[in-house]
Amino acid sequence: METIETNQPSSSAVLTPATAPKRGRRSAAAVLGERCIEGLIRLCGISAIVFVFAIFFFVFREGAPILFGGGTGGHGVTEPGAAKPSFDLAKFLFTKTWYPTSLNTPRYGIGALIIGTFSVTLLAMVIAVPFGLGAAVFLSEFCGKKVRETLKITIELLAAIPSVVWGFIGLTVMNVVIQKVFKVQVGLNVLNAAILLALMSVPIIVSIGEDALKAVPDSYREAGIAMGCTRWQLVWRVLLPAAKNGLLAAVLLGVGRAVGETMAVLMATGHSVNIPHSIFDSVRTLTATIAAELGETAEGSDHYRVLFLIGILLFTITFIVNLLADFAVKGIRKK
Amino acid sequence: MTQPKKIDVQNLRLSYGPKEVIHGISFHIEPNEIIGIIGPAQSGKTSLLRCINRTIDFTASAKVSGSIKVDGEDVVTTRNVYELRRKIGMVAPLPVGLPLSIYDNVAFAPRTSGMNNRSDLDGLVEKCLRQAALWNEVKDRLDSLGTKLSGGQQQRLTIARALSHQPEILCLDEFSIAIDPVTTMRIEDVLKELKREMTIILVTNLVQQARRLAARTLFLWNGEIIELDTTDVIFSERAKDPRTRDYVNGIFG
Numbered sequence: 001m002e003t004i005e006t007n008q009p010s011s012s013a014v015l016t017p018a019t020a021p022k023r024g025r026r027s028a029a030a031v032l033g034e035r036c037i038e039g040l041i042r043l044c045g046i047s048a049i050v051f052v053f054a055i056f057f058f059v060f061r062e063g064a065p066i067l068f069g070g071g072t073g074g075h076g077v078t079e080p081g082a083a084k085p086s087f088d089l090a091k092f093l094f095t096k097t098w099y100p101t102s103l104n105t106p107r108y109g110i111g112a113l114i115i116g117t118f119s120v121t122l123l124a125m126v127i128a129v130p131f132g133l134g135a136a137v138f139l140s141e142f143c144g145k146k147v148r149e150t151l152k153i154t155i156e157l158l159a160a161i162p163s164v165v166w167g168f169i170g171l172t173v174m175n176v177v178i179q180k181v182f183k184v185q186v187g188l189n190v191l192n193a194a195i196l197l198a199l200m201s202v203p204i205i206v207s208i209g210e211d212a213l214k215a216v217p218d219s220y221r222e223a224g225i226a227m228g229c230t231r232w233q234l235v236w237r238v239l240l241p242a243a244k245n246g247l248l249a250a251v252l253l254g255v256g257r258a259v260g261e262t263m264a265v266l267m268a269t270g271h272s273v274n275i276p277h278s279i280f281d282s283v284r285t286l287t288a289t290i291a292a293e294l295g296e297t298a299e300g301s302d303h304y305r306v307l308f309l310i311g312i313l314l315f316t317i318t319f320i321v322n323l324l325a326d327f328a329v330k331g332i333r334k335k
Numbered sequence: 336m337t338q339p340k341k342i343d344v345q346n347l348r349l350s351y352g353p354k355e356v357i358h359g360i361s362f363h364i365e366p367n368e369i370i371g372i373i374g375p376a377q378s379g380k381t382s383l384l385r386c387i388n389r390t391i392d393f394t395a396s397a398k399v400s401g402s403i404k405v406d407g408e409d410v411v412t413t414r415n416v417y418e419l420r421r422k423i424g425m426v427a428p429l430p431v432g433l434p435l436s437i438y439d440n441v442a443f444a445p446r447t448s449g450m451n452n453r454s455d456l457d458g459l460v461e462k463c464l465r466q467a468a469l470w471n472e473v474k475d476r477l478d479s480l481g482t483k484l485s486g487g488q489q490q491r492l493t494i495a496r497a498l499s500h501q502p503e504i505l506c507l508d509e510f511s512i513a514i515d516p517v518t519t520m521r522i523e524d525v526l527k528e529l530k531r532e533m534t535i536i537l538v539t540n541l542v543q544q545a546r547r548l549a550a551r552t553l554f555l556w557n558g559e560i561i562e563l564d565t566t567d568v569i570f571s572e573r574a575k576d577p578r579t580r581d582y583v584n585g586i587f588g
Contacts (some may be wrong), residue, residue, distance in 0.1 A: 228421035
């Protein structure tokens with residue numbers, strides 16, 4: 001109570017330890033506990049970076065020797081005195097002969113695999129982007145609350161289906177359907193895999209696209225409406241321009257999903273090394289090659305290291321795609 | 336009063352969910368008049384404007400009863416609500432620069448109603464920007480983003496945009512809170528000019544602004560009309576209700 005006295009103007013108004021107002025003092029245990037929790041949270045945050053770097057380091061360590069040291073001739077041990085076969089990065093990337101198990105002259109050209117991956121991804125996006133963005137616009141602008149909740153749950157369910165189940169559907173259902181509808185010999189092809197990938201990336205595009213549209217301030221909608229535009233004009237002239245960065249991010253994350261997908265494409269593309277001339281040709285993708293072959297290579301052999309090199313390439317592609325998506329999202333926040 | 340009423344509001348009630356915010360108000364607005372609506376926050380001024388152009392429809396919990404007639408046509412049963420909204424220019428209290436270029440912002444409404452001739456649009460955009468006292472500041476950068484303008488400039492851009500569909504009724508909802516006093520005065524001069532072409536509803540927290548511009552002033556408080564009379568009366572000792580006198584003199588509010 002004596003602290004009140006110090007408020008009165010007097011010569012003794014200077015705060016001395018005796019007259020200082022009493023404040024609560026926290027126990028040492030509480031302070032220590034807080035520090036511990038803070039440290040733990042910090043560790044959780046940093047661990048993500050640590051894991052990414054650890055994975056990259058491991059993949060790079062397994063793949064790098066062939067990149068810098070050249071091949072060993074295919075069997076993991078260099079014969080004493082034998083000339084080291086050189087490894088040519090350009091040849092690796094741009095030739096299309098993939099004979100990793102040839103006894104005499106194994107050839108590691110992944111050109112066809114790269115084209116396979118990109119053709120499947122491209123076609124998947126051609127299908128998924130209009131569907132996904134259309135669904136996102138419908139969900140956020142046109143449908144009622146009940147329909148929206150139902151659709152969102154269903155779409156999330158679509159995202160939860162394991163990829164091997166998708167592959168199974170591709171192998172048994174889509175295969176037959178494509179053979180019958182398009183009258184082609186093989187139903188396991190670019191189209192089949194692209195449809196599966198489209199179905200797998202649509203949920204991502206829808207949910208992120210819807211978030212982007214929801215993030216457009218309602219004042220924009222009101223301004224547009226007050227000027228007498230119809231709902232469709234509002235979407236086309238106001239919302240899409242306003243949300244374009246977020247929608248781009250949604251599409252890019254969908255691309256990332258499609259590029260990285262393995263099991264479904266392994267089962268649905270036909271898995272034959274081939275440069276496709278139409279959407280009914282079978283192809284093979286980078287991811288499926290790793291999945292199918294890594295288990296059968298000798299550790300440390302050229303084949304083994306080349307597969308890891310493909311892993312580095314995939315890592316780089318998805319990294320770039322995610323980075324672009326990130327920049328796109330940042331673009332929204334600046335506004 | 337031989338002239339037809341521009342806006343005729345009869346027994347308007349509005350509730351958000353269980354809470355009624357406008358308790359059955361009736362008044363009318365003559366063509367080509369500036370009517371000032373003053374009143375403290377939460378008294379229903381903005382809600383009233385949103386009822387008139389029916390953007391209230393987008394608030395799911397809002398329920399409107401009574402009638403609002405614009406040019407004799409009930410806004411609730413009107414055949415073409417888009418036509419109605421084009422008839423009404425609306426300026427929100429905080430500027431909403433659509434993420435388009437300055438030019439496209441102003442050309443937005445004419446384009447949605449089907450005007451695509453470039454030279455017509457050019458002329459209209461210039462006219463509207465001049466009316467909003469913004470033309471001289473932006474004429475060299477019509478292609479840059481409207482959202483990059485300063486707050487006050489954006490507000491004038493929204494005024495230009497509201498004028499761009501050549502409305503018959505212009506609703507200004509506290510347009511001056513983001514604009515400096517000098518520009519405010521310039522826009523007020525513009526409004527006096529515009530009165531010849533359109534009816535203006537001026538919602539404002541600055542009671543002196545209503546005094547400067549409005550022919551009649553409506554004092555709205557807690558969803559009820561306390562007093563509606565010519566501005567001269569409202570701002571004098573002749574005001575009937577003591578609350579009006581207190582409010583305009585800044586004693587309560």
